[in-house]
Each structure stands twice: as C-alpha cells, then as structure tokens.
Amino acid sequence: MNKSRPSRLRFNFGFLLEAPIGTFREVELDYPSAQVAQDLTLAPLTGSFLATRISEGVYLSGELHSNSSQQCVRCLEDAIIPLQLDIDELFYYPPHSAPEGAYVIGENGYIDLAPLVRELAWLGVPIQPLCRPDCQGLCMECGQNLNHGDCGCKVEEIDPRLSVLKQLLD
Numbered sequence: 826m827n828k829s830r831p832s833r834l835r836f837n838f839g840f841l842l843e844a845p846i847g848t849f850r851e852v853e854l855d856y857p858s859a860q861v862a863q864d865l866t867l868a869p870l871t872g873s874f875l876a877t878r879i880s881e882g883v884y885l886s887g888e889l890h891s892n893s894s895q896q897c898v899r900c901l902e903d904a905i906i907p908l909q910l911d912i913d914e915l916f917y918y919p920p921h922s923a924p925e926g927a928y929v930i931g932e933n934g935y936i937d938l939a940p941l942v943r944e945l946a947w948l949g950v951p952i953q954p955l956c957r958p959d960c961q962g963l964c965m966e967c968g969q970n971l972n973h974g975d976c977g978c979k980v981e982e983i984d985p986r987l988s989v990l991k992q993l994l995d
C-alpha cells in the first residue's frame with residue numbers, strides 16, 4: 826500500500842478523547858479538491874460533520890458534497906455525477922475493541938476520513954453513469970455524438986414488427 830497518506834482528510838481529535846463524554850466539535854470542509862485515494866480525487870469536497878465524544882470513541886455525523894467525473898456509458902463523454910456523502914460512523918478508540926471491519930482512531934488521536942469517504946463515494950456513483958438523463962448516445966453507423974445533432978445516417982430497422990409496418994407504408 827501507498828505509505829503517503831492524503832493529509833486533508835486526517836483530523837486530530839486528541840482533544841476530544843481527553844474531553845468529557847458528549848463533547849462535540851463541528852468540522853467544516855471546503856476544499857477545491859482533495860485526494861482521497863490514489864485512484865480517487867474529489868473536486869470539490871465541501872460540507873460539514875459533527876464529531877462527538879462518546880464512550881466507545883468518536884462518533885461522526887454529517888454530510889459532504891462533491892462531484893464525480895465519470896464517462897457517460899452512451900456517448901463516452903464526461904459525465905459529472907453529483908455526490909452526497911452521508912457520514913454516520915463510529916470510530917473506536919482503545920480500550921474499546923472495534924468490531925470486525927469498524928473504523929478505529931489512530932495513535933495520537935488521528936482520524937483518517939479517507940477510507941470512509943472513498944467507500945461512500947464509490948457507493949454514490951451509478952453503475953451506468955449518464956451525462957444527462959436523455960443522452961442520445963452515439964450513432965451506430967458513423968459514431969457521431971447525437972447530442973450534438975442528427976448525423977443524417979439512415980439506421981436500418983431490425984425490429985421485425987416495424988419492418989412489417991414499413992412494408993405496409995411503402
């Protein structure tokens with residue numbers, strides 16, 4: 826794994842761990858861009874969350890916003906997908922042992938939000954991204970992007986029901 830970690834999503838909550846149960850701090854993010862992982866940069870990354878000291882560790886809740894740049898499955902151009910990342914996660918701190926797969930607070934009270942943000946971002950990206958809901962796609966004949974206009978190709982109908990209709994019309 827890459828040893829250098831994205832710093833913009835690391836937060837020192839050491840002071841919260843020292844504080845009484847119920848103490849909270851609001852954290853606001855307003856980044857033009859943030860590298861979440863080697864394979865993911867979110868631009869922008871904005872929003873806010875609340876970090877609350879509870880007995881097991883620190884509980885984070887809030888909402889972040891970003892866009893994800895994907896390739897439209899129909900026309901292959903850029904599709905900007907708005908992402909809403911709902912944060913609702915407990916980060917465990919020793920001596921409380923974390924359940925399997927749970928997030929933990931690192932040494933010195935650091936919380937690294939990157940893995941959580943990455944997970945939420947992937948969940949928010951549709952399997953078949955579209956640049957817009959009514960994307961016309963590419964012409965099967967000449968490859969023109971039909972969002973930019975009709976290319977004039979005559980596409981042969983292969984649906985037999987339609988070809989019967991066509992014969993009647995002819």
Ligand SMILES: [Zn+2]
Nearest residue numbers: 897900956960
């Ligand atoms: Zn498209």
Ligand SMILES: [Zn+2]
Nearest residue numbers: 964967976978
């Ligand atoms: Zn065409």
